[in-house]
Amino acid sequence: xxxxxxxxxxxxxxxxxxxxxxxxxxxxxxxxxxxxxxxxxxxxxxxxxxxxxxxxxxxxxxxxxxxxxxxxxxxxxxxxxxxxxxxxxxxxxxxxxxxxxxxxxxxxxxxxxxxxxxxxxxxxxxxxxxxxxxxxxxxxxxxxxxxxxxxxxxxxxxxxxxxxxxxxxxxxxxxxxxxxxxxxxxxxxxxxxxxxxxxxxxxxxxxxxxxxxxxxxxxxxxxxxxxxxxxxxxxxxxxxxxxxxxxxxxxxxxxxxxxxxxxxxxxxxxxxxxxxxxxxxxxxxxxxxxxxxxxxxxxxxxxxxxxxxxxxxxxxxxxxxxxxxxxxxxxxxxxxxxxxxxxxxxxxxxxxxxxxxxxxxxxxxxxxxxxxxxxxxxxxxxxxxxxxxxxxxxxxxxxxxxxxxxxx
Amino acid sequence: xxxxxxxxxxxxxxxxxxxxxxxxxxxxxxxxxxxxxxxxxxxxxxxxxxxxxxxxxxxxxxxxxxxxxxxxxxxxxxxxxxxxxxxxxxxxxxxxxxxxxxxxxxxxxxxxxxxxxxxxxxxxxxxxxxxxxxxxxxxxxxxxxxxxxxxxxxxxxx
Numbered sequence: 001x002x003x004x005x006x007x008x009x010x011x012x013x014x015x016x017x018x019x020x021x022x023x024x025x026x027x028x029x030x031x032x033x034x035x036x037x038x039x040x041x042x043x044x045x046x047x048x049x050x051x052x053x054x055x056x057x058x059x060x061x062x063x064x065x066x067x068x069x070x071x072x073x074x075x076x077x078x079x080x081x082x083x084x085x086x087x088x089x090x091x092x093x094x095x096x097x098x099x100x101x102x103x104x105x106x107x108x109x110x111x112x113x114x115x116x117x118x119x120x121x122x123x124x125x126x127x128x129x130x131x132x133x134x135x136x137x138x139x140x141x142x143x144x145x146x147x148x149x150x151x152x153x154x155x156x157x158x159x160x161x162x163x164x165x166x167x168x169x170x171x172x173x174x175x176x177x178x179x180x181x182x183x184x185x186x187x188x189x190x191x192x193x194x195x196x197x198x199x200x201x202x203x204x205x206x207x208x209x210x211x212x213x214x215x216x217x218x219x220x221x222x223x224x225x226x227x228x229x230x231x232x233x234x235x236x237x238x239x240x241x242x243x244x245x246x247x248x249x250x251x252x253x254x255x256x257x258x259x260x261x262x263x264x265x266x267x268x269x270x271x272x273x274x275x276x277x278x279x280x281x282x283x284x285x286x287x288x289x290x291x292x293x294x295x296x297x298x299x300x301x302x303x304x305x306x307x308x309x310x311x312x313x314x315x316x317x318x319x320x321x322x323x324x325x326x327x328x329x330x331x332x333x334x335x336x337x338x339x340x341x342x343x344x345x346x347x348x349x350x351x352x353x354x355x356x357x358x359x360x361x362x363x364x365x366x367x368x369x370x371x372x373x374x375x376x377x378x379x380x381x382x383x384x385x386x387x388x389x390x391x392x393x394x395x396x397x398x399x400x401x402x403x404x405x406x407x408x
Numbered sequence: 409x410x411x412x413x414x415x416x417x418x419x420x421x422x423x424x425x426x427x428x429x430x431x432x433x434x435x436x437x438x439x440x441x442x443x444x445x446x447x448x449x450x451x452x453x454x455x456x457x458x459x460x461x462x463x464x465x466x467x468x469x470x471x472x473x474x475x476x477x478x479x480x481x482x483x484x485x486x487x488x489x490x491x492x493x494x495x496x497x498x499x500x501x502x503x504x505x506x507x508x509x510x511x512x513x514x515x516x517x518x519x520x521x522x523x524x525x526x527x528x529x530x531x532x533x534x535x536x537x538x539x540x541x542x543x544x545x546x547x548x549x550x551x552x553x554x555x556x557x558x559x560x561x562x563x564x565x566x
Contacts, residue, residue, distance in 0.1 A: 090454075187455045187462025190556045219483035267482055271471030319557075324462040339466050343476075348450070348464040348562040354485050356561030 005371055006408060010396035011381040016370035017408075018196035018363065024315045030406050031294050032058030032312075035156040036238075037165055039296035039309050040064050040074060040142075042183055042323070043149045050095040050109065054087050056311050057153060062142065063087050063098070064151060067109040072146065074153045075111030076139035079103075086139070113138045147171075148178035150307065152296075166292065167234040169385075173241040173290055176281060177300050181327040186338060191320040191347040195359030197295065197312040198402070200320060203355050204291050204308075205394035207231060207242045208378050213358060216350040219267050222275065229287075232385040233394050238293025238401030240394035245284040274344075277303040277337055291394075293401045301351070303334070304341040316363055322346050414508065417542045418498050422512055422533070425546075426493035429564060434480060437565060438473035442538050442545045446470055450551040450566055453531070464562055476565065486563045489520045491528070493566075498535075507547065508537045516566060518559075529566055530554050 006014050017023055032038065038057045041064050045053040052065040054077055061077035063086060077085050079100040086098040086107060097108040099115075106115035113134045121127025142153035145162035152162055163171060193200055203209070211218065229244030269275075280303055290298040295310035309321040324346070326338050345352045366372070376399075379391025383400045386393050402408075425440045441448065449463035467473050496513035503509075511532055518528035536548040551566045 185460060187451065187460040188556065189452065189455075189462075189464055189558060191561075192557055192559045194560055213485065215483040215485070216479055219479070267478055269471070270474040270478075271469045273469070274472065274475065335461070336468075339462055340468070340472075342462050342464075343466055343472075346464050347558040350479050350484070353561040353563055357486055360560065 005373070006403075007373075009381060010383055010399050011376050013374040013376065013399055014370070015366040015372055015374065018199060018366065019315060019370055021315055023406075024312070026406060027312070028058055028060075031402075032060065033155040034405060035154065035159040036294060036405065037145060037152040037154050037159060037162055037292065037296075038294075039292070039307065040144075040151045040153045042185065042307075043072070043146055043151055044183060044185065045091060046072060046151075048093075050093045051091070052087060052094060052098075052109070053091040054089070055309075057142070057155065058312055061085060062153065063111070064153070065109040065111075068095075072144050072151060073110045074142040074144055074151075076141075078139045079105055080113055080137040080139060081105045081116075107138070111139050111141050148174055149183045150298075152292075165236075166239055169232045170234050170239050170241055170290060170292070173232075173243065173288060174298060176283070176285075177288070177290075177298060177305060179281075181329065183305075184326045184328055184330070186324040186326050186335070186342070188324070189322045189346055191322065191356060192313075193318040193320055193356060193359055194316065195318060195363040196315055197310050197318040198398075199359035199362050200310055200318050200355070201291070201294060201398055202395050203359060204289060204297050204310075205240050205242070205398055206392060207389040207394070208392055209358075210351075210389075213354045214351040216344075220269055221267075222269075228387075229285075229389055230385065230387045231389055231391060231394050233383050233397040236293070236401050236404070237383045237397030237399075238405075239291060240397055241288065241290045242389060242394065243285050243288040244389065245286065274340055275302065277341065278334055293398065294405075299345060301344050302341050303337050304345055305338070306342075306345060318359070410503075413542045414539055414544070415498075415500065417539075417544045418500075418508065418510060418535075418537055421537070421544050421546075422495055422498060422535075426495055426514075429566075430491050430493055432490065434477045434564070437477060438470050440546050441470055441473060441549070442547050443470055446473075446546060447548040447550075448473060448546075448565075449549075450553065450562065452553050452556045454556050456550070456552045464558065465565060480563060484563060486561060487521045489518055489564065491564055491566075492517045492519070506539050508539055508544075510535045510537065514566070526559060528559060531566075 040055045041053045046064055046066045049066050049068045052063055055062050063077045064074045066072055084100055084102045099106040104117035108114050119128050145152045231242045233240045286302050288300045297308035299306045305325040307323045311319040313319050324342050326335050344350050376392045376396050379393050383393050383397035428436050448467045450465045451463045494515040498510040498512040501509040501511055513532050516529040517525055519525045531553040534550040537544045538547045
């Protein structure tokens with residue numbers, strides 16, 4: 001493969017990596033079917049035996065099921081006969097498994113081929129070739145890992161354990177959000193982004209842009225408190241956590257109200273209850289973004305919790321699936337706060353809508369410049385953790401993991 | 409419906425709402441809602457069917473609607489764009505006291521930067537109007553989009 005002009009190090013990214021169809025094909029093989037973990041769904045989506053949910057790894061359609069043994073299984077949503085989808089709805093319940101509508105080949109909930117229509121022929125004529133063995137055919141199966149009610153899958157048996165894949169710090173910051181609680185889905189929204197999926201993956205890890213592109217907090221002068229925070233990049237570079245906290249645990253809502261009263265801003269919220277949250281985490285962290293290589297994001301912004309699944313849809317298009325979460329045991333008032341604060345995020349989010357268009361601006365900007373390069377030197381040229389959030393270290397970390405995985 | 413004047417008032421109010429947004433007079437948009445205790449939400453048919461309560465926009469006060477407009481004008485960054493709403497006839501679903509529930513289909517074409525025109529949203533308004541004489545205001549508007557997909561971003565309210 002012609003890899004063009006990608007200099008060593010992490011501080012330059014050639015634009016062809018966002019454009020070339022052959023790179024996109026290689027990603028399918030080395031990332032999406034390689035030794036990496038991909039977010040599939042929530043455990044509560046497949047809570048009872050017979051429940052199934054359809055999802056994707058990259059562009060590959062997947063079925064996640066729970067069988068009668070109580071265990072989760074995942075396999076390609078593809079009949080082993082002629083390749084048709086086995087399930088074409090988003091979710092459902094099937095105690096018997098799946099039967100392809102095309103020629104009625106059937107599968108159990110673990111994805112094993114169990115029946116072939118007219119396998120022995122009709123009236124002694126026809127039937128499958130004598131050498132055909134059902135056990136030798138079936139959709140490819142995924143290895144699974146669950147973490148705090150999240151289900152991850154991988155086509156590869158060489159993928160390390162999810163704990164090793166993420167590292168201790170990322171794990172701790174994920175555990176912090178869930179805290180042993182059972183997630184409850186509050187809503188799902190799918191956002192189509194007019195750009196290569198890696199531009200969104202970069203954007204999620206890019207804390208340098210946050211206060212520059214997203215002006216909501218600045219405009220309403222809601223962001224003036226001195227904040228402590230950090231960016232942690234895991235060892236392979238691909239996963240990261242970025243967080244910021246108010247000084248002093250538990251001071252979130254009252255400090256912000258006080259701040260609002262003192263504000264000399266030209267603009268004030270007519271309804272400041274948007275930011276009147278409840279103290280959920282007892283550590284003062286008001287914003288935390290975790291990303292897991294290559295395409296998973298866990299977000300906590302005040303009391304707004306969501307997971308995001310980044311799915312490529314061709315070299316120039318991405319589907320971003322948002323799942324807004326609450327937790328079992330939330331009071332009605334707490335759930336209402338989450339719904340209110342979900343205005344901050346999502347396709348219409350006060351501090352996220354710009355991310356929907358900025359990747360497209362890059363995709364359009366670089367169209368005639370495949371051999372030019374992005375410059376990633378803010379905060380140095382390495383992918384090390386840092387207390388400053390004015391850094392592109394976690395973006396460089398993404399490229400460190402990407403180049404290693406892709407062999408580029 | 410017993411009083412055709414109320415029906416006419418609702419038709420007129422819905423046309424005025426669409427006109428207000430399509431002509432870019434967002435500052436007037438909150439005035440279509442009652443002052444106290446109004447609710448506005450944009451969601452999808454899938455969420456609505458599954459009783460999932462979240463919206464991409466979610467407001468339970470007129471202040472939150474005003475804040476949405478201020479943010480769009482002063483804080484948020486997006487390419488210049490406009491909507492054109494095409495509305496169906498309101499179906500009067502029920503009447504109780506001073507409240508009238510209606511359901512109205514809509515199609516919204518979005519034009520971005522004087523260039524591409526796209527079918528941006530198709531769905532229905534589930535409205536609850538407060539009727540005082542022949543003056544009608546929205547107590548609640550749930551915007552249910554038929555598709556779960558939102559292209560690029562949703563800045564201007566539907």
